[in-house]
Amino acid sequence: MTQYRVLIAKPGLDGHDRGAKFIARALRDAGFEVIYTGIRRTPDEIAASAVQEDVAAVGLSSMSGAHLRLFPAVLESLAKAGAVDIPVLGGGIIPAEDEQLLLEQGIAAIFTPGTPVEVIINAFTELCQQQHLSR
Amino acid sequence: MDIGLLLKQLHQGDPRSVARAISLVEDRSEVAAALMMGLQQERFDQALVVGITGPPGAGKSTLTNALVRCLREQEQRVGIIAIDPSSPLTHGALLGDRIRMMDHALDRDVVVRSMATRGRLGGLCAAAGAAIRIMAASGCRILFIETVGVGQSEMDVAFLADVSVMVLAPGFGDDIQAMKAGILEVVDLLVINKADQPGAKKLLLDLGTETANSDRLLQTVASEQQGIAELLTRILSMEEVFRKDAQFMARRKRSRSRETLDRVMELLRDRLRELVREEADNQLEPGAAAAGIVARIMGD
Ligand SMILES: Nc1nc2c(ncn2[C@@H]2O[C@H](COP(=O)(O)OP(=O)(O)O)[C@@H](O)[C@H]2O)c(=O)[nH]1
Ligand SMILES: [Mg+2]
Numbered sequence: 001m002t003q004y005r006v007l008i009a010k011p012g013l014d015g016h017d018r019g020a021k022f023i024a025r026a027l028r029d030a031g032f033e034v035i036y037t038g039i040r041r042t043p044d045e046i047a048a049s050a051v052q053e054d055v056a057a058v059g060l061s062s063m064s065g066a067h068l069r070l071f072p073a074v075l076e077s078l079a080k081a082g083a084v085d086i087p088v089l090g091g092g093i094i095p096a097e098d099e100q101l102l103l104e105q106g107i108a109a110i111f112t113p114g115t116p117v118e119v120i121i122n123a124f125t126e127l128c129q130q131q132h133l134s135r
Numbered sequence: 136m137d138i139g140l141l142l143k144q145l146h147q148g149d150p151r152s153v154a155r156a157i158s159l160v161e162d163r164s165e166v167a168a169a170l171m172m173g174l175q176q177e178r179f180d181q182a183l184v185v186g187i188t189g190p191p192g193a194g195k196s197t198l199t200n201a202l203v204r205c206l207r208e209q210e211q212r213v214g215i216i217a218i219d220p221s222s223p224l225t226h227g228a229l230l231g232d233r234i235r236m237m238d239h240a241l242d243r244d245v246v247v248r249s250m251a252t253r254g255r256l257g258g259l260c261a262a263a264g265a266a267i268r269i270m271a272a273s274g275c276r277i278l279f280i281e282t283v284g285v286g287q288s289e290m291d292v293a294f295l296a297d298v299s300v301m302v303l304a305p306g307f308g309d310d311i312q313a314m315k316a317g318i319l320e321v322v323d324l325l326v327i328n329k330a331d332q333p334g335a336k337k338l339l340l341d342l343g344t345e346t347a348n349s350d351r352l353l354q355t356v357a358s359e360q361q362g363i364a365e366l367l368t369r370i371l372s373m374e375e376v377f378r379k380d381a382q383f384m385a386r387r388k389r390s391r392s393r394e395t396l397d398r399v400m401e402l403l404r405d406r407l408r409e410l411v412r413e414e415a416d417n418q419l420e421p422g423a424a425a426a427g428i429v430a431r432i433m434g435d
Contacts (some may be wrong), residue, residue, distance in 0.1 A: 002162060003226060003253065028227035033251045038234035045240040049233060052247055054154035082151060135136075135155075 004128040005033045007055040009046045011070040012062055015039050019091060020061035023120065027059075030121045032128075043070065047077035050086055056128035057108075062092040072105045085134050087127040091120070138166055142173040145273055148212070150243060153273045157248055160265040171265060174272040180387075182271035183374050186296030186322075188258065188284035193304040194328040195281050196235035198357040198366075203245055204238065205367045206277055212244040214270030217281040218260050221251040228252075232281060246270050257291030258282035261401055264295060264394040290321050294393045297386055298373050300324045300366075305334025318342075319351055323373060326366060330354040 008024045010017050017039045024034045035053050037046065050058050058078070062070055071090045078086055090102060091111040099110040109123045136159075144152035160167045185202075187195045199215055206213050217232035228251035239245035248270075250260045259282060267278045282292045284301075293299040299322040306329075318325055325346065327338060335354070339347040346352065353369065355362035377383040407428070414424045 003251075005158075024229055028222070028229045029225055031225045031227045033221070033228045033230060035230045035233060035249045037237065037240075038231075041237070041240075045237060048150070048240055049247075051150050052154050053233075053249060054151075054158045 002132055003031075003033055004057075004125070004132070005035065005053060005055045006057045006059060006124060006128065007035045007037065007046070007050045007053055008059045008061070009037045009041050009049070009074075010039045010061050011041050011043060011046060011074060012064050012066045013040060014062075014064035016063040017061070019063060020059075023059055023061065023091060026117050026121065027124060030125075032124065043073040043077040044080075046074050047081045047083065050078065051081050051083050055086065056131040057124055058086055058088045059124070060088060060090045062090065062094075065093070067092055067094055068098055068101065071102055071107050075106050085131060087131060089120075089123060089127065091115070136164075136166055138169050138173065142170065145269065146175060148243070148273045150246070153246060153269060154248070156269045157262065157266045160269070161250065161253075161260070161262040167265075171268065174268055178274065179268050179271040182267075182276055182278055183371075184267055184278045184280065184295065184297045184390075185370055186292035186299035187279055187281045187302060188290065188292050188299065188322070189302035189304075190285050190307045191283055193302045193307060194355075194357045195302050196232040198302055198326065198328055198355060198363070199279050199281055200236045200238060201355075201357045201360050201363040202279070202367055202370075203236070204360065205364055207239070207242065207245065210244075211276045212246075212274050214246040214267070214273075214275035214278045215248070215281065216263060216266050216270070216278070217247070217249045218258065218263060219249070219251060219283060221253050223254070226253070244274075246273065246275060255397075256288070258284045258289040259291045259295060261397065264390075264397075267295070287317075287321060291393075293321050295390050297377065297383065298323050298370050300326055300370070302326045302328050303338065304329040305332040305338050307338075319346060319349055323351065324366070324369060325349070325352045327352065327354045328357050330362070331356045331359065 008020055010020045024036045027034045037049055060071055060074060074088055087108040089109045090107050094110055094112055102110055108127055111120050141152050145156050156170055159170055187199055189195050203213050219228055219230050221228045230249035232249055233247060236247055248266060252260045255261045263280060270278055280292055284290055301318055301322040327335060353366050355366060410428050414428055
């Protein structure tokens with residue numbers, strides 16, 4: 001069985017990392033190797049870390065309402081780093097209309113506070129599988 | 136997968152190639168052997184491998200980050216492998232050492248890789264040796280390996296490293312009791328980190344006079360960069376001494392044998408499981424079954 005590596009990051013200036021830590025632990029308990037980078041990371045830092053760690057997916061958490069700016073910025077940084085193939089998933093307090101916008105811009109999945117944790121794990125598993133197939 | 140291209144880009148320091156090469160070995164890809172044989176050995180010979188071990192929370196990652204800062208002032212390219220245990224039940228792992236190393240996140244000459252032990256005991260992961268070779272081939276002059284290590288059974292990093300450092304801090308009394316006798320027999324240097332904390336004096340007392348008075352004991356406040364330049368100087372001067380006489384090569388030889396043994400065990404484990412499963416049908420007493428299997432493998 002392939003052991004999937006994922007990066008969980010918290011971009012932006014707010015220090016609320018409860019959501020990010022919760023997902024990091026849930027993924028660990030589901031058998032993932034989770035690299036956690038801590039709070040207040042810039043999109044370029046997240047992309048550089050994702051590349052160095054050769055992760056199969058990046059999960060972003062945003063509680064500050066800046067997701068419309070920050071999530072696509074991470075996609076851009078990944079593209080600059082030559083890593084468009086790494087899928088980005090996002091979670092946080094995200095209104096439905098923003099969710100649609102983010103998906104259109106290339107975020108692979110969006111989770112909101114009501115999303116059951118199994119749904120999140122399944123989404124990571126599927127995207128990691130696909131990423132590994134593309135290697 | 137074009138291994139030739141991967142090797143070329145890796146030797147040029149391309150971040151993605153370095154990272155992918157490590158993954159191929161870690162995931163036991165069938166191209167891993169070809170990849171490892173294509174690495175420039177001279178770069179590994181010139182590199183220095185520094186092991187950083189100690190109980191969780193002693194400040195190993197902070198200390199590594201501080202040492203890297205000094206080395207970057209000297210424009211040395213460095214690599215860091217931070218190893219944490221995998222859960223034996225779920226195989227998952229939470230790898231958080233990077234949090235303390237984000238100062239260097241945008242520096243292409245600081246290569247950081249977080250790795251999980253994936254069932255290997257002793258503090259290391261099976262691919263640690265390969266990861267340092269790959270990073271060295273990519274141009275890293277100094278390689279740090281951070282492992283969680285408390286008792287003697289978790290000191291494998293001391294075999295892999297050219298210079299090994301044990302990091303302790305006030306408030307870890309129980310951990311120290313477990314290995315008080317002979318820390319300096321296992322590692323080259325002992326660092327008392329968090330020397331700014333009130334318990335630092337008591338920790339020295341707990342270590343006993345011989346250890347506390349050793350010239351191989353240093354004190355640091357890693358979060359304030361205190362004592363770090365001295366520690367680095369100490370590490371590099373040890374390297375110089377080792378390289379002058381035959382010690383350096385002797386250590387590398389010992390480390391290579393150890394790694395070879397590790398790889399043998401790893402290769403054998405799956406095959407052995409199969410044999411043991413077959414043998415189970417014969418309902419032999421376990422000792423007799425084991426002797427039979429070994430005789431079969433060795434061809435006697
Ligand atoms: N007071 C003090 N705190 C420190 C020092 N070095 C590290 N820390 C803190 O100790 C905690 C654990 O550090 P970390 O480097 O993650 O430890 P590790 O688990 O051994 O890698 C962090 O909160 C650090 O900020 C120090 O010299 N003094
Ligand atoms: Mg650490």
